[in-house]
Structure formats: structure tokens, C-alpha cells
Amino acid sequence: MRSTKQRRLAGLLLALAATGGLTACGSSASESGSAAAPADMRGENPAMAPEAATGYSTSGGADKAAPGEKREQAAQVGQPGVDRKLVRTATIVLVTPNVRDSAEQARQIVVGTGGYTGQAEVGDRSATMTLYVPSDKLDETLRKLSAPELGKEESRSQSAQDVTEQIVDVESRIQTQRASLERVRALLGRAQQISEVVQLESEVTRREADLESLLKRRERLAGSVAMSTVTLRLSRDSAPPPPADDDTLLGALAGGWKAFVDTTSFVVRAIAQVLPFAVVLGVPAYLVWRHRRRSARPAQPAPQPVAQES
Incomplete structure (x- = not known):
């Protein structure tokens, strides 16, 4: 009887190991795509990383994708009809006479396009705002933000990150993980021993957590693509241009005269700052010194009368 239970448990463990091995083979991430992911999609949560999200093989197998599946994903992404998924960012620098009014106008422009304002630091002389705009309205929003009504555009930069392969890879992982979870649940339904039930329930819980992390990663990718x-x-003021170098004789004389004037001005200011202390402290010190000098001077003997000879 005991040997029959052991054989049954061994059979379930082998089936579970085979299921985990098949899942691990079909859920590998594209290393190049993960390395190129934007900063807000990597490193936020270790559970979101591709290695942590798919390490559910109970047989200790490595997280390696089958070559056939890699080729299938590459062909799917490389098709001409595939809609490329881009994460777009932009930076605009404006000079304006009224920083607060321009910041409020920029906020209204973004809200009017269906976006919203993130972190913002607004002062009287400078402001920095993080704005989130629907990706399909980014170009229109940039034109409105650089309009003369807001200020003079000093610089503008844009960048786009292609995350199509990452999205396709995450979708494939989710499908594989769901199929694996269903197979483990089927094994749990056929389990009869308590030890089998405990082990299979632990495996179901772990795979459900992996699936949840993949779903959250998909949401972050989709949100980054939808909102730029x-x-x-x-x-308030633009940076002054750097002074031009003048190597002529007149330029050298002008530089020397400027240095002389600056030095003289510094010396005069230093004397003016020290003079009140010299008056307040110097006069009493001089009076004390003079009094001590008089007190230390030896007294002269009185002259003796000269005796007259008779």
C-alpha cells in the first residue's frame, strides 16, 4: 500500500516537473529588448524583471526560450503590418517674462489634450514641469507649448524608444503562464494525498504571483506607450553669452585697467568696512596707551638751591 502511494506521488511530481520545464522553455525574455527598456520600466520591482517573472521550473532548468518560439516572435514583430509601439519623450526650454502665467497656460494646454501634470516646481524666476500627453497628440502639444504666447523657445529635444518586442514577449509569457497554471490546477484536482495537495497548492500560488507580475508589467508598458x-x-532670463576674447593691445590694456579698477574698488571697500571698527576700538586704545606712557615716565628731581659763598 505504501509503495503504491509513493509511486502515485512520484508520478505527480514527474508530471509537475514536466509542466514546469515546458513552461520555462516557452517564457524567455528578449535580452536586447530588456536592456533597451526605459528607466521607468526597469528596476522598480525585482518581481517585474523577466528573470524573476518566469523562473517557475521545479526541475531547476534554466530560463531559456525555444529557438522556434524566438524565431516566431521575431517574424511576428518584423512583419510590415505590425504597429510599432514607441515610448516617446520630449524636453522644451522656454524663456518668458512671466514664469507663473506661462506655467498655468502650459498646464491648460496639456489638460485640453487629455493629459495631466505630474511633478511641478514653479517659482517667480524658473519652473520645471513634468507633463503627460497622449502619444497621438504629442506633436500638436509641442507646437502649442513652443508658441510665442508662452515664451521664446531656447531648445527642444525628442526621443523615441521602440518597445514592440518587449510587448510581444510579455504577451507570449502571459499566455504560456496561464496555460501552465491551468495544468497545475488540473493536477491539483486529481491529487489525493495531503502532501500532494500541499505541494501543488504552493506551486499554484507561486505561478499565480508570476502571472500577476507579468500583467502589471504589461500595464506599465501599455501606459508608457499611450502617454508621452x-x-x-x-x-525668466536667458543665460548671457560668453565674453569674446580680445587678443589685441587695446584689449590687453582694457583688461589691465579693469583689473586695476576692480582691485582699487576692493581695497576701498575693505578700508570702508574696517574704518568703523578702527574708530570705535582704536581711539580708546590710544588713550589708554598714552595714559600708561605718562604714568611710566620717571619724575624729575627738583633743582637744589645754590649755596652762596660769604
Whole structure:
């Protein structure tokens, strides 16, 4: 009887190991795609990383994708009809006479396009705002933000990150993980021994957590693609241009005269700052010194009368 139970438990463990091995083979991430992911999609949660999200093989197998599945994903992404998924960002620097009014106008422009304002630091002389705009309205929003009504555009930069392969890979992982979870649940339904039930329930819980992390990663990717990030910097004054170097004789004389004037001005200011202390402290010190000098001077003997000879 005991040997029959052991054989049954061994059979379930082998089936579970085979299921985990098949799942691990079909859920590998594209290393190049993960390395190129934007900063807000990597490193936030170790459970979101591709290695942590798919390490559910109970047989200790490595997280390696089958070559056939890699080729299938590459062909799917490389098809001409595939809609490329881009994470777009932009930065605009404006000079405006009224920073607060321009910041409020920029906020209204973004809200009007269906976006919203993230972190913002607004002052009288400068402001930095993080704006989130629907990706399909990014170009239109940038044109409105650089309009003369808001200020003079000093610089603008844009970038786009292609995350199509990452999205296709995550979708494939989710499908594989769901199929694996269903197979483990089927094994749990056929389990009869308590030890089998405990082990299979632990495996179901772990795979459900892996599936949840994959779903959250898909949501982050989709959100980054749907909303573009615009960093708007406002300043009241532009940076002054650097002075041009003058190597002529007149330029050298002008530089020397400027240095002389600056030195003289510094010395005069230093004397003016020290003079009140010299008057307040110097006069009493001089009076004390003079009094001590008089007190230390030896007294002269009185002259003796000269005796007259008779």
C-alpha cells in the first residue's frame, strides 16, 4: 500500500516537473529588448524583471526560450503590418517674462489634450514641469507649448524608444503562464494525498504571483506607450553669452585697467568696512596707551638751591 502511494506521488511530481520545464522553455525574455527598456520600466520591482517573472521550473532548468518560439516572435514583430509601439519623450526650454502665467497656460494646454501634470516646481524666476500627453497628440502639444504666447523657445529635444518586442514577449509569457497554471490546477484536482495537495497548492500560488507580475508589467508598458512624457523648463532670463576674447593691445590694456579698477574698488571697500571698527576700538586704545606712557615716565628731581659763598 505504501509503495503504491509513493509511486502515485512520484508520478505527480514527474508530471509537475514536466509542466514546469515546458513552461520555462516557452517564457524567455528578449535580452536586447530588456536592456533597451526605459528607466521607468526597469528596476522598480525585482518581481517585474523577466528573470524573476518566469523562473517557475521545479526541475531547476534554466530560463531559456525555444529557438522556434524566438524565431516566431521575431517574424511576428518584423512583419510590415505590425504597429510599432514607441515610448516617446520630449524636453522644451522656454524663456518668458512671466514664469507663473506661462506655467498655468502650459498646464491648460496639456489638460485640453487629455493629459495631466505630474511633478511641478514653479517659482517667480524658473519652473520645471513634468507633463503627460497622449502619444497621438504629442506633436500638436509641442507646437502649442513652443508658441510665442508662452515664451521664446531656447531648445527642444525628442526621443523615441521602440518597445514592440518587449510587448510581444510579455504577451507570449502571459499566455504560456496561464496555460501552465491551468495544468497545475488540473493536477491539483486529481491529487489525493495531503502532501500532494500541499505541494501543488504552493506551486499554484507561486505561478499565480508570476502571472500577476507579468500583467502589471504589461500595464506599465501599455501606459508608457499611450502617454508621452514632456519636460518643460521655464526661465525668466536667458543665460548671457560668453565674453569674446580680445587678443589685441587695446584689449590687453582694457583688461589691465579693469583689473586695476576692480582691485582699487576692493581695497576701498575693505578700508570702508574696517574704518568703523578702527574708530570705535582704536581711539580708546590710544588713550589708554598714552595714559600708561605718562604714568611710566620717571619724575624729575627738583633743582637744589645754590649755596652762596660769604
